[in-house]
Every structure is written in structure tokens, then in C-alpha cells.
Amino acid sequence: QVxxxxxxxxxxxxxxSVKLSCKASGYTFTxxxxxxxxxxxxxxxxxxxxxNPSGGYTNYPQKFQxxxxxxxxxxxxTVYMELSNLRSEDTAxxxxxxxxxxxxxxxxxxxxxxxxxx
Amino acid sequence: DIQMTQSxxxxxxxxxxxxxxxxxxxxxxxxxxxxxxxxxxAPKLLIxxxxxxxxxxxxxxxxxxxxxxxxxxxxxxxxxxxxxxYCQQSYSTPWTFGQGTKVEIK
Numbered sequence: 001q002v003x004x005x006x007x008x009x010x011x012x013x014x015x016x017s018v019k020l021s022c023k024a025s026g027y028t029f030t031x032x033x034x035x036x037x038x039x040x041x042x043x044x045x046x047x048x049x050x051x052n053p054s055g056g057y058t059n060y061p062q063k064f065q066x067x068x069x070x071x072x073x074x075x076x077x078t079v080y081m082e083l084s085n086l087r088s089e090d091t092a093x094x095x096x097x098x099x100x101x102x103x104x105x106x107x108x109x110x111x112x113x114x115x116x117x118x
Numbered sequence: 119d120i121q122m123t124q125s126x127x128x129x130x131x132x133x134x135x136x137x138x139x140x141x142x143x144x145x146x147x148x149x150x151x152x153x154x155x156x157x158x159x160a161p162k163l164l165i166x167x168x169x170x171x172x173x174x175x176x177x178x179x180x181x182x183x184x185x186x187x188x189x190x191x192x193x194x195x196x197x198x199x200x201x202x203x204y205c206q207q208s209y210s211t212p213w214t215f216g217q218g219t220k221v222e223i224k
Contacts, residue, residue, distance in 0.1 A: 047206075047214065103167075104167075105153075105163060
């Protein structure tokens with residue numbers, strides 16, 4: 001069965017960087033894009049971008065340009081999301097999710113809580 | 119960016135009620151999905167491409183609409199359906215979500 005297992009909770013100071021991981025299993029890793037979505041406490045869902053595990057192509061919204069990097073390791077079927085220059089507004093639960101055969105997200109990781117605080 | 123607006127933001131309903139949630143896009147879109155999220159859990163896909171029920175999702179859930187106006191209907195609300203529901207467009211990047219509709223027990 002498809003599984004996306006994310007790394008554990010992180011606490012970072014403002015200005016630092018964080019790198020979260022998402023290990024995929026149960027399907028052909030290079031076939032489907034992986035997306036990242038975050039959710040601030042008590043708030044809605046925000047799309048952060050996507051990566052094609054096959055060629056490494058990425059697509060990020062303008063608001064994250066220059067601060068966000070998604071990478072993948074095909075040997076371990078793991079996708080990484082690195083966010084730099086952290087601020088308090090980045091405190092959120094970060095989800096990775098797998099695209100399905102259409103333009104939707106059909107499997108999600110369990111989420112990783114990132115807390116940015118001094 | 120395409121803005122997605124859901125209404126209502128919250129509603130109270132009883133088990134057995136018919137519930138309808140509306141999602142309006144800021145421009146015409148051709149791909150709209152619906153997700154359910156319970157507290158402390160990741161979202162779960164319910165409906166894709168406006169009206170296609172994901173395999174395994176109960177048939178009391180249905181979706182309709184096109185262009186800018188879409189609806190999610192729960193024909194007979196069950197106890198396990200109390201959750202927050204989000205619409206999401208994947209017509210163009212950045213993908214965007216509605217603000218959510220919280221369905222609470224009356």
C-alpha cells in the first residue's frame with residue numbers, strides 16, 4: 001500500500017533553515033509528483049509547490065521563491081523540502097502528498113510540525 | 119493566483135441532515151477537488167474533477183458544478199462526517215484551497 005512517512009517535529013530559531021523529509025513506498029516513486037502543503041495553527045491549507053521525482057523538476061509559488069528548495073533521492077525514494085530564513089509565520093504542520101493519476105492529491109503523509117521561535 | 123471562496127465557513131447540522139457546501143473560483147476552472155480533514159489528521163481526498171467519487175468514499179458524498187461554481191453535498195450526514203471540508207483547484211499553479219467549511223454537530 002502507498003505510504004508517505006515524514007520526519008519528526010522540529011523547533012528552529014528565526015533566521016535558521018530546516019529540511020524536512022518524506023519517504024515514499026508502495027508505488028513507483030518516479031511516476032508521480034510529490035507536493036508539499038502546510039497548515040498554520042488553526043488555519044487552512046496552503047500549497048507550497050511540487051517536485052517531479054523522475055527528473056527533479058520543481059515548481060514553487062512566487063511567495064516562496066528564493067527560500068524554498070525541494071529535492072529528491074531516487075535511491076531512497078525520499079523527497080526533501082528545505083525552507084530557509086525561517087520566521088514565526090512559518091510555524092505550521094507541513095504535509096507531503098502524492099499526486100494521483102489526475103490533478104489531485106490522493107495520499108498524504110502524517111505531517112511534520114515545525115515551530116519557529118526564539 | 120486563483121482565489122477559492124467557500125460558503126458557509128461553518129455550519130451546524132444533525133445526523134441524517136442533507137448538507138451542501140459551496141465553492142466559488144475567482145475565474146473559470148476545469149479541475150476542482152474536495153478534501154475532508156479531521157482534527158490532528160492529514161486531509162483525505164473525497165472527490166476529484168468536480169464530480170468523481172474516489173474509490174472507497176461513501177456514496178452519500180457527491181460533487182457537482184463547472185466553471186466557477188461547485189458544490190459538495192452530503193446526502194445524509196453521519197457521525198463520522200463531522201470535519202472540515204476544503205475545495206482545491208488544480209487548473210493552474212499555484213494550486214489554491216478554499217478557506218474551509220467546518221461541519222459541526224447541532
